[in-house]
């Protein structure tokens with residue numbers, strides 16, 4: 001498997017990669033304490049098949065059907081989300097007003113999808129309190145050829161003006177094995193003191209932004225002596241993670257595009273970071 005992140009290759013070896021632990025044994029959530037313990041032990045919960053696959057694929061189809069002709073490969077259905085290799089000129093810059101992703105995160109079908117009570121109830125179990133979803137919910141869409149992905153980071157560096165008691169849910173909207181741009185988690189990294197990864201921030205392809213840790217995933221793994229944990233995500237799976245776990249994503253190199261949603265929950269009695277209280281737009285700077 002040829003993998004890279006932001007154009008920097010990373011060899012798919014047992015030294016650098018390992019499997020995410022599935023928490024399917026804890027579903028449906030009957031024992032909130034066991035779920036919380038697993039989340040805090042691993043820094044994440046991998047919940048295969050938590051959502052209805054057909055519903056997830058229907059959302060995928062709705063989103064990709066918003067693009068003009070020529071964007072999807074001829075003879076394919078929007079639900080498949082297969083890139084033609086060409087983005088029509090009239091598609092605005094990703095995620096800003098006028099782009100389908102901008103409209104989509106403000107639409108009723110998207111609201112219904114992220115408002116699924118299964119997710120809200122899970123968040124309440126994990127926070128051990130009534131949970132509220134933050135209104136800034138991000139739709140991430142990558143296609144092959146861009147060599148763009150999420151750099152290694154912790155969520156807390158993007159939400160440090162509010163309560164750190166946050167849980168993030170990452171939902172692939174379609175099948176998402178590593179070459180489609182899967183998310184990867186640095187093993188046990190929620191326990192690392194930030195000083196340990198601070199020096200990595202000097203190796204970056206975005207020197208003006210100190211929030212991300214590093215764009216070079218091999219260097220990150222070797223420096224911190226940990227593997228990247230991955231899975232062959234399928235539509236219906238959900239990842240949950242803590243705000244201090246280091247994670248990143250891989251470049252999309254398949255014809256099938258990478259589409260995902262991330263949502264964040266806080267306890268209803270906590271004060272959230274104010275930058276997360278309005279709908280997401282790719283140019284909102286948050």
Ligand SMILES: O=C(O)CCC(=O)C(=O)O
Pocket residue numbers: 140149150155168169170183247248249260262263
């Ligand atoms: O989808 C991605 O590439 C990044 C997602 C992420 O960082 C998150 O959900 O916290």
